[in-house]
Amino acid sequence: MRFKDKVALVMGGNSGMGLATARAFAAEGAKVHITGRNQQTIDEALAQIPGAAGYSADISDIESSERVVSAIEEKDGRIDVLYINAGVGGFAPLRDITPESWDHTHSINLKGCVFALQKALRLMGKGGSIIVTGSIGAHAALPGNGVYAAAKGGLYAAMKVFAGELVAEGIRLNMVSPGPIDTPLLYRNPGMTEDAIADLKKRMIENIPMHRMGEADEVAKAVLFLASDDASFITAANLFVDGGMLELR
Template identity: 75%
Template structure:
């Protein structure tokens, strides 16, 4: 029980990789708080997690994130583990990128994550651990992925800076960068219908050395490792969970 009596906050924990992490943290003894945007999936997730508490909150809304942190401070006094997982996709070639789409993706994947860290770390103490979901999109070029890749690459470097800044407080900060994982996010890309998603999945699988897509629980296992004392001498790392796509291609 690596997280017994630990207070955990998962931002973006009502589906996919976030939900898998929420359930895994709870199974290892944590008191888990999590956020999401969809009240129905929040309620479903909350019902599946003994003692878990869900909040309807959009990470792009900095004030809403601050309010969630304040509620946790009032109820538990601290956050021991923070997992920032909220994110959104957005595929478009250079000619098809709109200012609105660019701002939407960056407000969630970069700006929202940075300010969520700022708000949550205020109530984290010595020995705290932070994990942030990055992406292999920050490590290699994929046509049509410029908007998303720019946000995740910016996030990766920002988190390295913050990991260094948090060293004096003895708080560790690491990233997990998933490769192709079959999550609901994959099916919510603007401008992509079911046939487009199916073609994208086929293309990704063809290029993955393991010849399959990853599962949410495989990412969750990496998250819990980095969040736990098993990784007590690791900070500033970016762990690729991608079936060898970046490392072996």
């Protein structure tokens, strides 16, 4: 029970990798709080995590992150582990990028994550651990992925700086960067038909050395490792969970 009586906040914990991680934290004794934008999926997630608390919040709305932190402060008084997993995808080649699509993706994947971290820090102290979801998309030049890559690349750069700022406070900050993971996010790419998504999935599998998609639980195991005392001498790391897709290309 690596997280017995620890308070864990999973932002974007109502589905996919976030939900798998929230379940894993609870299984190892944590008091779990989750956020999500969809109340129905939050309720469905809470049904799988006895004793957990859930909050409807949009990470692109900075004040909604503040409300979540305030609620946790009132209930538990602190945050020991913060996992920021909220994010959106989407593909568009350079000529099709719009200011609106750029702002939408960056308001969630970059700006929202940074300010959610800032808000949560007031409840964190020595021994605290923060994990943020990045992506191999920030490091691989995948056509049509420019907007998402810029947001996740910016997040990676910012987290390296923040890890350096927080190390003196005894707070570790690491990133987990998944490759192709079979989660609902894959099937919610705006502007992509079902056939296009199926073709994308096929092409991704062809380029994964392990010749399969990853599972949400496999990302959860990586997050729990980085959050735990097993990783007590690790900060500012970026752990790729991608079946060798980036490292072995």
